[in-house]
Amino acid sequence: MAEGSGRKRTTSEPRLHGEMLATSLLAFLKGCNAYGYQLTQQLSDSGLPQSDSGTVYRALRQLEGSGFVSSFWDTSDQGPARRMYSLTAAGELFLRTWIEALNRYQEVLTGALAGFDTTLASEDEGTEEETP
């Protein structure tokens, strides 16, 4: 159906990306700080559509560029260094604003499925199926 963007030519299930990926990451960071690899796994366990790890890393860098998260290198534990992210005040504000817009969006969708009978002036009918 031509989703968000990017290379879609191959196979597979839908992937999480774009604003929905970005806001999901912000939501996870509201709970506690985290790093990219961890967030990728949390997304996998969340019941949301899967998302590519490369896309997650790039989304985090973009969120940082927008000032919605901040990061620092964490070398306290063993293993490769981790870039830890935390939510900023601007990021939390953005998340709240987004949720409000999301509520309107959900009203539109569920309102449609509710089968509202307010037909709103639709007397179109009896038309043919041709292309000129």
Added chain:
Amino acid sequence: MAEGSGRKRTTSEPRLHGEMLATSLLAFLKGCNAYGYQLTQQLSDSGLPQSDSGTVYRALRQLEGSGFVSSFWDTSDQGPARRMYSLTAAGELFLRTWIEALNRYQEVLTGALAGFDTTLASEDEGTEEETP
């Protein structure tokens, strides 16, 4: 914040696009058939973020290519011909599936704002009632 896709270099408020645009269009078409120009205006009046009319037309063509809507030319009224769109059974099914995924997404977002204190290790599902 570098949203879904496309050219973002200039100014302005966020725009509706991608899957959220597509599903909003499907929702409007659940109510009654409509054509592109009309849908563009309904979107403007819906409280959702605005969306570019060119993007709306292209989204409708893609939905048709995916079999989620079907179209025919309507020349019954005066004025330029209109390409009328109607929702198909596949489109309605897709819409329902999408809404289910959307509910999970919204749980993630609002769950974050609710300030849940389950710091991590949240693999025992079925325990997501409100915390007292």
Added chain:
DNA sequence: GCAGCTACATGCAACTTGCAGATTGCGTGT
């Protein structure tokens, strides 16, 4: 040493999108 895992990053093709502009049809005013 070597395989495997963790953790992050990037190159590339395929794709989407915002904006501006083009096109067509109809109605109104002068």
Added chain:
DNA sequence: ACACGCAATCTGCAAGTTGCATGTAGCTGC
């Protein structure tokens, strides 16, 4: 007749995004 504006659709292009594969490192176990 003519210009003008609106309704309605479509398209070209640059700027941007994403899926996939791959590459870089550091650490652990054998």
